[in-house]
Amino acid sequence: MLTDQQILRIPGPSPIPPSVARAMSQPMIGHRGQSTSDMIADIRPKLKRVFGTEQEVMILTGSGTAGLETAVVNTVAPGEEVAVIVTGAFGDRFVKICKAYELETHVLQVEWGKALDPAKVKAFLKDHGSINAVFATYCETSTGVLNPVEELARAVREVSDALVIVDGVSCVAGVETRMDDWGIDVMVTGSQKAFMLPAGLAFIAASERAWKKIEANPQPRFYLDLIKHRDNIEKDTTPFTPALSILFGLQQVLELLEEEGLEQVYARHDLMMKMTRAAFKAHGIPLLTEDAAASPTVTAVRPDDFDPEAFRKVMKKEFAMELAGGQQELAKKIFRIGHMGYCSPADMLQAIAAMEIGIIKSGKDIELGKGLGAAQKIYLSEGETQNDL
Amino acid sequence: MLTDQQILRIPGPSPIPPSVARAMSQPMIGHRGQSTSDMIADIRPKLKRVFGTEQEVMILTGSGTAGLETAVVNTVAPGEEVAVIVTGAFGDRFVKICKAYELETHVLQVEWGKALDPAKVKAFLKDHGSINAVFATYCETSTGVLNPVEELARAVREVSDALVIVDGVSCVAGVETRMDDWGIDVMVTGSQKAFMLPAGLAFIAASERAWKKIEANPQPRFYLDLIKHRDNIEKDTTPFTPALSILFGLQQVLELLEEEGLEQVYARHDLMMKMTRAAFKAHGIPLLTEDAAASPTVTAVRPDDFDPEAFRKVMKKEFAMELAGGQQELAKKIFRIGHMGYCSPADMLQAIAAMEIGIIKSGKDIELGKGLGAAQKIYLSEGETQNDL
Incomplete structure (x- = not known):
């Protein structure tokens, strides 16, 4: 590596x-x-x-x-x-x-x-x-x-x-x-x-x-x-x-x-949230929160058929990518992806593409590129607005 | 941005x-x-x-x-x-x-x-x-x-x-x-x-x-x-x-x-080359070189139905991602992707995912996530070997 x-x-x-x-x-x-x-x-x-x-x-x-x-x-x-x-x-x-x-x-x-x-x-x-x-x-x-x-x-x-x-x-x-x-x-x-x-x-x-x-x-x-x-x-x-x-x-x-402009900063975070959520939805992997309650800065995923802790280990080993686990009552039940601050839509494309590989390596069979494609579509429909702001 | x-x-x-x-x-x-x-x-x-x-x-x-x-x-x-x-x-x-x-x-x-x-x-x-x-x-x-x-x-x-x-x-x-x-x-x-x-x-x-x-x-x-x-x-x-x-x-x-170990460094470059080439092949976008002549450090793409220069501008504007153009007789005919040195398979997942959006924004209709999926498959079949070396 x-x-x-x-x-x-x-x-x-x-x-x-x-x-x-x-x-x-x-x-x-x-x-x-x-x-x-x-x-x-x-x-x-x-x-x-x-x-x-x-x-x-x-x-x-x-x-x-x-x-x-x-x-x-x-x-x-x-x-x-x-x-x-x-x-x-x-x-x-x-x-x-x-x-x-x-x-x-x-x-x-x-x-x-x-x-x-x-x-x-x-x-x-x-x-x-x-x-x-x-x-x-x-x-x-x-x-x-x-x-x-x-x-x-x-x-x-x-x-x-x-x-x-x-x-x-x-x-x-x-x-x-x-x-x-x-x-x-x-x-x-x-x-x-x-x-x-x-x-x-x-x-x-x-x-x-x-x-x-x-x-x-x-x-x-x-x-x-x-x-x-x-x-x-x-x-x-x-x-x-x-x-x-x-x-x-x-x-x-x-x-x-x-x-960058505060408006654009907020739009960028909103876009990264939507891209991340779209990717997991495309794979049918449950998100912890509903859309209406979701934060633009962090997304929690609650997989029901692979182990989030094993998945995080895979991501670290394969890509040196650090994701967070759950805390207290959510320990070992969720993993969390930070998308705040110095983080771009391109970084989320990377995280999503890498996580698809990580999910497969954690034993869940998914269609490669499908979640990424959903995130790309969000980018294409919303990202434009952002760059033209 | x-x-x-x-x-x-x-x-x-x-x-x-x-x-x-x-x-x-x-x-x-x-x-x-x-x-x-x-x-x-x-x-x-x-x-x-x-x-x-x-x-x-x-x-x-x-x-x-x-x-x-x-x-x-x-x-x-x-x-x-x-x-x-x-x-x-x-x-x-x-x-x-x-x-x-x-x-x-x-x-x-x-x-x-x-x-x-x-x-x-x-x-x-x-x-x-x-x-x-x-x-x-x-x-x-x-x-x-x-x-x-x-x-x-x-x-x-x-x-x-x-x-x-x-x-x-x-x-x-x-x-x-x-x-x-x-x-x-x-x-x-x-x-x-x-x-x-x-x-x-x-x-x-x-x-x-x-x-x-x-x-x-x-x-x-x-x-x-x-x-x-x-x-x-x-x-x-x-x-x-x-x-x-x-x-x-x-x-x-x-x-x-x-x-990292020189063997692994070389294997990583080889993997990044194969991922990049698989992505463009999946979309039917012509590569300049044949597989046998391809370098593990740089890939040249010669698109026949979108403008490489316009594409490079899109990539810079959308993702602050810099790709190279062609030189001398290949000027304006190709674009080149560097994947050498401080560059990882995760970085290539990012580059490929972003380039798919860039290609669409350059006017060529492609199936989103398809090239990325091909690159992910290469990673899954070859990357393992690399991390286990």
């Missing part, structure tokens, strides 16, 4: 574009100097566009979980009640964080592989009168579900004053996000998914409504205190030492996103 | 493996110091294995053409007669160099797209009694032909004492090369093809027979004087300042080739 080739098709970390890798290898500079401030000044408006907000997007040095914890400790006061809508492993993480802070945590469990239902959330909130914050996941990485967070925020507002707090880790920058228009109070994401960077930065923005709560919140916090972060980023700096090389990379990523 | 992605499927330069790019970005060191000598000492035996020779392989800083000129000025004395077997644009380059040195140059022209015929070379040499050197091309990049240089050398020996000098630029390190066993007197190659490096180094080795001629040759030469190069590399150094960063890269490339 060709040495030194790794084809990373897991839902994060995602591959790093060459120009971003180059940017990250710049020599270190003083993070309190003018160059760093100029860089942050360049980053700020671009990051706001990705989040669809006029509010500041704050940059924390930490992984996505630090971002999730930041959302919790800044918006919820000790002793308050919260609702967490759990659609998979990452919804579960919000539960764990809330419980660590001994918040009264009401869990609305949704079957893994299904999207949350805003009407059910409304009913849940009516049943639990004193919820201060509702936590949800935009893209549930563990199942490949994209939850309808716009409809969720609308539904919550109809029955409650609770803040709507969304984990956007595995989709923001790959899927349209209009925080302000949709009435999302807090949006969190990390650097290693659609942001095409290594893990190490978390991005978080809060609505005016949320800021009022944050400013009045007595919950003890220091490193994750959003007020410190806001007061600093408004002056083009950070309260604590930033992960400078990833910041160099972020500046270049935002440049690339603007160059 | 995904910004910052370039899929390079031309027959050189070829993509650089990440570990080689990292090796090349090392800080400069003194090229007369011990570290450089240690590096050259490490490189020497590995380079010999790639050439299939016990002789020194010398490293010149220059492009492939410098290597070809080195072959000419070292092995042919002023006023001597030479034969050049021209099977395409690169055979032609030997003619130009020989004529620049006012050598009496006899050209055996072979139809472009066909391999040289050793029997015809034998007859040609019989007709021209005083030929001192025969020049030929191993892989003719412009047509995708792999010439039978082993048979050529044998045929020449049967009728002549002429040296057999071979341009191996676009295949050595991707195709088996056994210089000593085959009786090749001089073999030349460059760094930017199957060697997975940027252009800038040329590698050249000579047989004992050739060395006798080189040592006695009065042809004026300095930078390209092989005697200087040999006397220096035997002491783990170079006569002139080497392209140090490419030398760093060469050391890592040879490491990768040894890690």
